[in-house]
Amino acid sequence: MANGGPVEHGFPHLETVRTAVTALYRRLSYETVRTFSASVAPADVAFCDTDDLHLGAQRVARELVRHFRLPDARMIVGFREMTHAASVELAAGPEYFVELNDRFRTHREDIGAALAHEVTHVYLHRLDLSFPSTAENEILTDTVTTYLGAGWLLLDAYREDAVSSQKLGYLTPEEFGYVLAKRSLAFGEDPSVWFTSPQAYTAYGKGMARARRDAQQPPLTDAGWAGRRRYAHDRRHADRPQPGTPYDFSPDATGGLRVSFPCPTCLQRIRVPVRGRVRARCGLCRTVLECDT
DSSP states (O other), X not given: OEESSOOOOSOTTHHHHHHHHHHHHHHHOHHHHHTTOSOOOGGGSOOOTTSOHHHHHHHHHHHHHHHTTOTTOEEEEEEEOOSSSEEEOOOSSSXXXXXXXXXXXXXXXXXXXXXXXXXXXXXXXXXXXXXXXXXXXXXXXXXXXXXXXXXXXXXXXXXXXXXXXXXXXXXXXXXXXXXXXXXXXXXTOOGGGGOOOHHHHHHHHHHHHHHHHHTTSTTBTTOOHHHHHHHHHHHHTTTSOOTXXXXXXXXXXXXXXXXXXXXXXXXXXXXXXXXXXXXXXOTTTOOEEEEEO
């Protein structure tokens, strides 16, 4: 939790984020991911200053448990002085003990954001979905929280001005915006209508621009002129792979070429023959892609 210190910006964890989106689709399936088409509603996690602190936190936790379809999980929420925003004890369940930073006693509007990350830890624990390192696992948790409809709370908790700052989670604001944009493009949902933080709008806009670029890379037909020209050059010299391109070529069994590139929705790599106009369907997220190979 950045609190008054510098907030990291940009996309330093982008490859891990993309791997996390693919892992989520592989673990849950397309059908299950689609059941999360509606995000957590602001009214369901609203927290007034007149609410009882502990009863209100328990209520918000129950709403997030419901959102993640964990009917038998019970969150016991407490507060204590700590460095991080929150922590959860990942035991066998059904009771899970969540501790929130004492600062949330007076910043109650962000309790939902902190709890969203911790409830997702429980969700992933039950799915047995994890990454090797602690840092990667936290990025996975933020990505899943956001892609499944609760992470807009984490981005909305980001505030920064000349004298103070606050950010929850391990992704940068722009990376939260990127995952939110991926979700928005997949589900047709605009989370920006719920933002109360002006900085969240900016980060979401930058994330959306980056997400849209994923669908504008060759061999997709929406690629721009410069990308198409470089692709044609690289295709002619397929025996000399060029670093920094999202696609790569390999020979097929007939002596021709196949091109591999990431699906712009789930980011799984797709392989299609190099033979001009091709329509491909991602087997993981079912996105239909128009390609000019």
